[in-house]
Amino acid sequence: MKRTPIFVNRPILPPLSDLEPLLGEIWQSRILTNGGPLLRRFERALADYLEVAHVSIVSNASLGLVLALRHFGITGEVVTTPFSFVATSHAIRWAGAEPVFADVDERTLNLDPAAVEAAITDRTQAILAVHCYGIPCDTAALADIARRHGLRLIYDAAHAFGVRRAGRPLLAEGDLSVLSLHATKVFNTFEGGAIIAPDAETKAALDRLSNFGIVDEVTITGTGLNTKMSELHAAVGLALLPQADAAIAARNRLAAGYWEALSQIPGLRCLCPPAQAGHNGYAFPILVGDDYPLTRDGLYQRLKAEEIHARRYFYPLIADLPMYRTLPSAAPGRLAVARRAADQVLCLPLYPDLAPADQQRVIEAVRDPQC
Numbered sequence: 064m065k066r067t068p069i070f071v072n073r074p075i076l077p078p079l080s081d082l083e084p085l086l087g088e089i090w091q092s093r094i095l096t097n098g099g100p101l102l103r104r105f106e107r108a109l110a111d112y113l114e115v116a117h118v119s120i121v122s123n124a125s126l127g128l129v130l131a132l133r134h135f136g137i138t139g140e141v142v143t144t145p146f147s148f149v150a151t152s153h154a155i156r157w158a159g160a161e162p163v164f165a166d167v168d169e170r171t172l173n174l175d176p177a178a179v180e181a182a183i184t185d186r187t188q189a190i191l192a193v194h195c196y197g198i199p200c201d202t203a204a205l206a207d208i209a210r211r212h213g214l215r216l217i218y219d220a221a222h223a224f225g226v227r228r229a230g231r232p233l234l235a236e237g238d239l240s241v242l243s244l245h246a247t248k249v250f251n252t253f254e255g256g257a258i259i260a261p262d263a264e265t266k267a268a269l270d271r272l273s274n275f276g277i278v279d280e281v282t283i284t285g286t287g288l289n290t291k292m293s294e295l296h297a298a299v300g301l302a303l304l305p306q307a308d309a310a311i312a313a314r315n316r317l318a319a320g321y322w323e324a325l326s327q328i329p330g331l332r333c334l335c336p337p338a339q340a341g342h343n344g345y346a347f348p349i350l351v352g353d354d355y356p357l358t359r360d361g362l363y364q365r366l367k368a369e370e371i372h373a374r375r376y377f378y379p380l381i382a383d384l385p386m387y388r389t390l391p392s393a394a395p396g397r398l399a400v401a402r403r404a405a406d407q408v409l410c411l412p413l414y415p416d417l418a419p420a421d422q423q424r425v426i427e428a429v430r431d432p433q434c
């Protein structure tokens with residue numbers, strides 16, 4: 064019997080009835096983009112929800128990262144993690160700079176501060192760290208390294224919507240943080256992103272860069288890009304924001320269920336400890352080790368045969384992709400922790416309305432992989 068597919072992720076959506084009045088406003092005003100009224104409202108609502116000073120909303124996080132690097136004029140070396148979605152390194156290249164890979168920490172799979180420090184040269188201008196799966200980086204150690212070496216510290220916070228640590232929003236860390244509002248994220252505007260800015264002046268500069276560098280009809284001050292979000296996407300964001308808390312709570316409940324069922328299985332390591340206060344339940348990554356009856360790829364295929372579409376986020380390692388593997392920092396023998404993680408990781412299906420019976424199907428298939 065063909066079973067219904069279970070995907071790794073499903074987006075949350077606002078009720079259409081909440082979206083319709085906002086669409087009515089767009090049709091009435093005929094302002095479709097270029098920093099319209101809904102975008103401005105969404106920007107304020109998002110900053111308030113995230114408890115950050117300012118956000119500059121963009122069309123996606125990839126371009127947000129490019130803008131963040133361009134804002135600081137980074138064209139030299141950027142120390143970064145190879146264990147991420149490929150957008151992280153691609154953004155460095157699109158900004159005109161060069162990635163230098165440093166290994167990750169075994170416990171978090173985020174940049175290892177000691178490896179970062181060892182990778183710094185006199186051409187290094189910035190660190191681009193990722194809070195992978197919404198798990199916080201060692202922000203204190205990275206800030207200390209950045210300060211001592213006079214580097215910019217930028218966070219790819221694509222996965223970190225709403226994450227708090229010791230009562231503080233993680234997104235407030237670093238010189239700038241970039242959030243993704245893509246369909247696959249904890250909160251989405253279909254496509255979208257946001258740069259968290261510490262002050263109004265930085266936000267204004269980022270907003271200009273996002274709009275061709277335009278100041279007014281006759282003044283253009285920088286080589287800007289078009290990375291604006293439309294009113295349609297902003298309307299989705301405004302209509303969906305009231306559901307963000309419930310979505311995070313549901314994700315954390317499901318993640319706790321996986322932890323309970325899978326954390327004691329020999330050969331498996333669950334990366335995210337159970338619902339740490341302030342986490343957002345973005346993903347449930349497991350690492351498949353030698354004591355498990357199947358390899359990671361064996362488990363991936365076994366689940367797929369059951370129509371369970373787990374995903375190998377993040378494999379292949381960025382440093383092993385054709386456009387990066389000739390870099391000295393990507394050489395074989397380096398990045399041992401990241402390479403092992405890329406070979407072992409599997410993200411299990413996790414989204415707010417994952418039905419209990421479907422989660423049970425996943426748990427049973429992982430628990431008894433040879434049935």
Ligand code: T4K
Nearest residue numbers: 070072073074123124125148150219221243244245246247
């Ligand atoms: N930095 C990091 C660390 C990131 O992870 C990402 C993006 C970025 C930067 C860049 O952010 P953006 O520029 O996108 O804002 C997805 C996403 O496209 C990507 O945004 C995300 N990270 C990455 C981790 O995953 P794919 O190619 O794996 O997605 P796809 O289309 O295979 O979708 C995965 C599953 O989600 C599907 O099996 C079904 C479900 N899905 C997906 C979409 C798009 C839906 O149910 N509905 C949908 O509309 O890259």
